[in-house]
Amino acid sequence: MIPIIRKQNMPSGAIFSLLLALTIHQTLTADVPPTVVTPETSSPPASPATPGPPERGSYNVTNATDAVCLLARMGLQLKISFISSSSGKTVQEVLNLHPNLVKFSGSCDPDSATLILTEDNITLTFSFSLNSTSNKYHLSGLELSAALPDMTKRIVFRNTSLNYMVGTLGHSYMCQKEKTLSITQDFSLNTFQLQVQPFGVNGDFGAAEECELDEDDMLIPIIVGAALAVLVLIVILAYLIGRNRSHAGYQTI
Ligand SMILES: *[C@@H]1O[C@H](CO)[C@@H](O)[C@H](O)[C@H]1NC(C)=O
Ligand SMILES: *[C@@H]1O[C@H](CO)[C@@H](O)[C@H](O)[C@H]1NC(C)=O
Numbered sequence: 652m653i654p655i656i657r658k659q660n661m662p663s664g665a666i667f668s669l670l671l672a673l674t675i676h677q678t679l680t681a682d683v684p685p686t687v688v689t690p691e692t693s694s695p696p697a698s699p700a701t702p703g704p705p706e707r708g709s710y711n712v713t714n715a716t717d718a719v720c721l722l723a724r725m726g727l728q729l730k731i732s733f734i735s736s737s738s739g740k741t742v743q744e745v746l747n748l749h750p751n752l753v754k755f756s757g758s759c760d761p762d763s764a765t766l767i768l769t770e771d772n773i774t775l776t777f778s779f780s781l782n783s784t785s786n787k788y789h790l791s792g793l794e795l796s797a798a799l800p801d802m803t804k805r806i807v808f809r810n811t812s813l814n815y816m817v818g819t820l821g822h823s824y825m826c827q828k829e830k831t832l833s834i835t836q837d838f839s840l841n842t843f844q845l846q847v848q849p850f851g852v853n854g855d856f857g858a859a860e861e862c863e864l865d866e867d868d869m870l871i872p873i874i875v876g877a878a879l880a881v882l883v884l885i886v887i888l889a890y891l892i893g894r895n896r897s898h899a900g901y902q903t904i
């Protein structure tokens with residue numbers, strides 16, 4: 652009698668824990684994606700027609716001896732506010748840079764590097780700095796000069812105290828996800844599929860250091876997996892405790 656009861660208990664307990672794990676997994680995976688997607692779906696607050704994501708461009712700067720000294724691959728989108736000359740009101744405009752229309756240049760020095768992108772009447776200048784003590788680099792400055800048809804005059808947005816795209820010398824900085832860099836009150840830059848290396852380039856990109864956004868992407872499956880493992884463990888423990896009790900019960904009889 653006793654072994655039969657135990658054999659019946661075992662599979663039903665295992666099936667129960669499997670079903671529980673499956674339903675929990677489904678609710679968890681159903682819950683997680685919307686929280687990741689929300690920034691995109693909740694983004695349009697009365698702003699004018701947004702262009703789609705920008706095309707990814709490849710911009711390389713070479714030094715005096717024709718060696719590549721700065722590598723950049725990215726899609727760029729500008730979001731600017733200015734006073735419209737036609738309506739007299741402040742308007743917001745979102746513009747994509749078009750890699751096939753962009754002319755690029757720049758310079759490389761031991762502890763500073765620049766990348767200058769020009770499309771029509773728009774010029775965007777990236778300034779990178781290297782701290783030779785810590786061997787860390789970062790995007791320290793960004794300047795946008797734009798003269799759009801609806802502007803009363805050419806507008807310049809500049810911030811020289813930024814701390815974006817922090818990377819280690821010899822490595823590249825990578826951010827696959829869309830990232831918004833706030834530059835001034837009236838100007839922010841959205842980057843897409845970005846990989847840059849402003850210093851220590853040796854022919855091609857060094858090993859990539861990923862931004863927090865990309866790391867978060869990998870973190871979610873890890874958290875879900877860990878939560879599942881804990882739940883399965885609890886179910887197994889509950890089953891074992893229950894089995895021990897019933898087993899003990901039979902033995903006392
Ligand atoms: C250009 O870059 C190469 C490779 O990094 C370096 O060996 C060379 O000295 C640089 N030339 C100048 C003029 O800085
Ligand atoms: C460079 O890094 C060192 C060490 O992290 C730090 O003490 C120093 O202030 C940094 N220098 C600059 C100019 O940021």
Ligand SMILES: *[C@@H]1O[C@H](CO)[C@@H](O)[C@H](O)[C@H]1NC(C)=O
Nearest residue numbers: 770771772773798799800801
């Ligand atoms: C560039 O600026 C000139 C003069 O301000 C203007 O006539 C022209 O339409 C502008 N081009 C674009 C593409 O905005």
Ligand SMILES: *[C@@H]1O[C@H](CO)[C@@H](O)[C@H](O)[C@H]1NC(C)=O
Nearest residue numbers: 810812813814833834835836
């Ligand atoms: C420049 O950027 C820093 C850091 O994002 C910010 O605190 C500062 O207000 C900005 N300066 C201007 C002039 O917008």
Ligand SMILES: *[C@@H]1O[C@H](CO)[C@@H](O)[C@H](O)[C@H]1NC(C)=O
Nearest residue numbers: 709710711719722854855856
């Ligand atoms: C820039 O460098 C990368 C990597 O070396 C290369 O694949 C790409 O074709 C280069 N692009 C340009 C425009 O030189």
